[in-house]
Amino acid sequence: MASHYAARGASSGLFALRCAGFADARGTIPATDSLLAQTTGPSTRKILAIGTAAEVQTHPAWAYADKIDLPGHVVAPALANAHAHLDLTHIGPQPIGPGGFAAWIDMVRRERHAADADIEKSVLEGVRLLHLGGTLAVGDIAGSVAGTPSLAPARVLDGAGIAGVSFLEFFALSPDGSPGLDRALQQAAAFTPRTIRLGLEPHAPYSASPGAYEGARASGLPICTHLAESPAERELVAQARGPIRDMLTGLGLWNQAVAAHFGRGRSPVEHLGGLLGGVLAVHVNDLSDSDIELLHKAGARVAYCPRASDYFGARDAFGPHRYRDLLEAGVPVALGTDSVINLPPGDLAERGICVLDEARHLSQRDGTDAPLLLDMLYNHTPAALGLPLGAFRLDAGATVLGLLAVRTTRTDPALGLLASQGPIRLL
Ligand SMILES: [Zn+2]
Incomplete structure (x- = not known):
């Protein structure tokens, strides 16, 4: 020996x-x-x-x-981080403007890179910040360029030996999810990574139809989605109005078929219901008791990004985040950071993109105890990315x-x- x-x-x-x-x-x-x-x-x-x-x-x-x-x-x-947007790293931390969530999304759409070489640079800087935060696995969102999700993030993450999932983000409000879903599936079939896996991310209930979710789940790939994040999302889903409808109208995406999904008085969780089975639902700031039951019954997982929720003022809109109620109900809750745009600049400079700082934030803000935080960091977060515990x-x-x-x-x-x-x- x-x-x-x-x-x-x-x-x-x-x-x-x-x-x-x-x-x-x-x-x-x-x-x-x-x-x-x-x-x-x-x-x-x-x-x-x-x-x-x-x-x-x-x-x-x-x-x-x-x-x-x-x-x-x-x-x-x-560490593993359940939710990041490394292709937005170049934007850096930004204050949230007076225009709220819809204006913030507009800003991201304007600022995101279109060329693969630029996206790669941004993700590479993201990997440096993950390493600074002691992190070697991530659920990263690969944004779309002209309607097709980029494989550049998966290539960079794979080259760096990072584990987890590169979720290919797509927008698809048509009833069957075309053409966004088809393009995402084509991209997923075009590259076989080694350390990272490819997944799909129908962006959110206001940008992907129930049919798009159904098609994504049928692929057998890991699925995540933004869900129940903002008052604007609730207003659109429940009442078919508000700033997100205005944004969709401005983009020429609002029509009768799209309008038919919304305005039925449902919460975002109710809107997707059973389609959330096996899905990693990100944020879920907006939750009723029956929403929690529904998530549990569907077999969904949640990724909570505490500092991002605070940055967007979710507490003022919906009250304290219900991660402890979710855990008690048997819904696994992983921790993520969301993009660097919403991270405090001081934290980012010292510890990069780091879910340990999310756990520390929960300990300081809510007095959440160590066993629960370790359970989220080292059980629920790796499990959300399909990694072996x-x-x-x-x-x-x-x-x-x-x-x-x-x-x-x-x-x-x-x-x-x-x-x-x-x-x-x-x-
Ligand atoms: Zn996100």
Whole structure:
């Protein structure tokens, strides 16, 4: 055994960590300050041993490992982010203007890149910000250019070894979802990535018809959608009026067939109903008790982006977000960041695009406890992207999706991880 590791020499990728402690989905891993691992790919690490220093040093590979001493640091699995828009990274953080949600969407439509080379640059900067945030998996939205979703984000994410899903975004208000859905399906068939998977994102109930959702689900690809995000969305779905109708009219997309979907007094969740089975519904700020029941019955998952909801004033419109009620009802709730446009510039500069900052925000804003936050970070978020939960557990023999280290002053590693503020180091 020893000679096997010795033979691989300096290129073995073996490293031995010593730190203040470890945490994962289960919380603090008791009586543990050492870990021995091997780099097996750009984003994969195989854990050979974990325990006390004395225990880990008995492993035959220990002698050949690079020793990394991280006093005052907690080490945890690298993160997954359930919802981002990396192709908007170049826009940077922006205040929300007086025109509200519809004006904000107009701004994004104006500012988004059209050329693949520019999109790639923006996504590459997004990957740098994911790494800064200790993140190696993402549910990223690949926006459309002239009605066809771009494969540039998937190519960049794949090249960087990022796991998760590149959701190809499309708009399709026609009853059968054509031609937006067909173009998205053609793109999905045109590229076979290695580390990332391709999925589809019918953009939202106000920009994709129920038929488009049906067609997307029939593809068998992972599906996500923006849902129940703003008062403007509710106004359109329930009453067929308001700023989104004005926007659709301005774009020449409002007609009788489109109008027929709306104005039936339904909530956005009711509007899609059973079509939400297996779908990752993003935001869901606007939720009644019966909406929560419906999501549970349909088998939907939710991705909540706490700082984005606050940025858009969802609390003022709908009251506090009901993520804890969703979890209690058995609806999994993952954490995402949404785009950099809505992230606080200070947070973004220091920790990039980081769901740990979303968890810290919930802890500070709502007093949400550590077990629930770790459950969201390391169970519901990877599961929302179809990733194996074992890749987020610090067990001997497990292959994890990278490790992160962050300085902490707390004695309990799990609490230290969630309260941490300084830079994150990916290992
Ligand atoms: Zn989004």
